Amino acid sequence: MVWLFDYDLTLYGEEERHVLVSLDRRISAYVQKTIGGTFEHASEIRTEYLHRYGTTLAGLMALHGTDPDDFFDFIHDAQYLVYPVPAPAKRDLLLSLKGPRGVFTNGRHDWSEAGMRSMGILDCMDFVFDLKALGWVGKPHDIAYEKMENFLKGRLGADFNASGIVLLEDSLRNLEPAHARGWITILVNPVENAPDWVDFHIPHLLDLDKIVNKLPC
Ligand SMILES: [Mg+2]
Incomplete structure (x- = not known):
């Protein structure tokens, strides 16, 4: 096996969803950095790309030529993130x-x-x-x-x-x-x-x- x-x-698990929320916030910040506009709009685009392309990154790569390592270097900045207990x-x-x-x-x-x-x-x-x-x-x-x-x-x-x-x-x-x-x-x-x-x-x-x-x- x-x-x-x-x-x-x-x-x-679900009881630590705030871990994922902290990452999603960073992803929205990256989307905002890429397309401009408000954080709220960027959050909506993040979700839209997730549903349409499987991941937000896939949408960013397809539509905006995002470099994946640049994306992850930005969103994984530990000072903004929460980790599981x-x-x-x-x-x-x-x-x-x-x-x-x-x-x-x-x-x-x-x-x-x-x-x-x-x-x-x-x-x-x-x-x-x-x-x-x-x-x-x-x-x-x-x-x-x-x-x-x-x-x-x-x-x-x-x-x-x-x-x-x-x-x-x-x-x-x-x-x-x-x-x-x-x-x-x-x-x-x-x-x-x-x-x-x-x-x-x-x-x-x-x-x-x-x-x-x-x-x-
Ligand atoms: Mg999962």
Whole structure:
């Protein structure tokens, strides 16, 4: 089994949404810097690009020729950001999982690494496969999942098996291509209902221990 974790709202949950809000504020500031106008308008454009292109960055790149590293250097300025609190229970849970563990994120690696350092779980991960490694084309584009598989094939060799990949994600949209590839999908989200095709649904990462025995190992 290979364990892949989305970072935002998956490794830290809905109860720490202010972490993501602090980053979104920085993204809106970058949009404002790029297109001008008010912060409020920039915030609306941020959301519009997110829905139309999958990420705000993808919209900025397509429409404004944004350099992705310039974007991330700006939005990851630590003085404006909030990080998740120390999470010893998550650490124990992650260390109990057998098989490689990694992060599969639409952010640049330094954001999730700083957050995991804050939570005390950075050393629980064997790798961070980030948007830069994905050539700046992230989930839910199918090419992102293909690149993730190729990376795992390189690490695991003959042991690679798509049906042995578990993806934990708060976003259904990002789980769908994983399901299509035969990965095991776990929706980590406090919403009440999940579609039938989702293999497992837990409200919070710490609930993983309740279903881990049901996974085919
Ligand atoms: Mg997420």
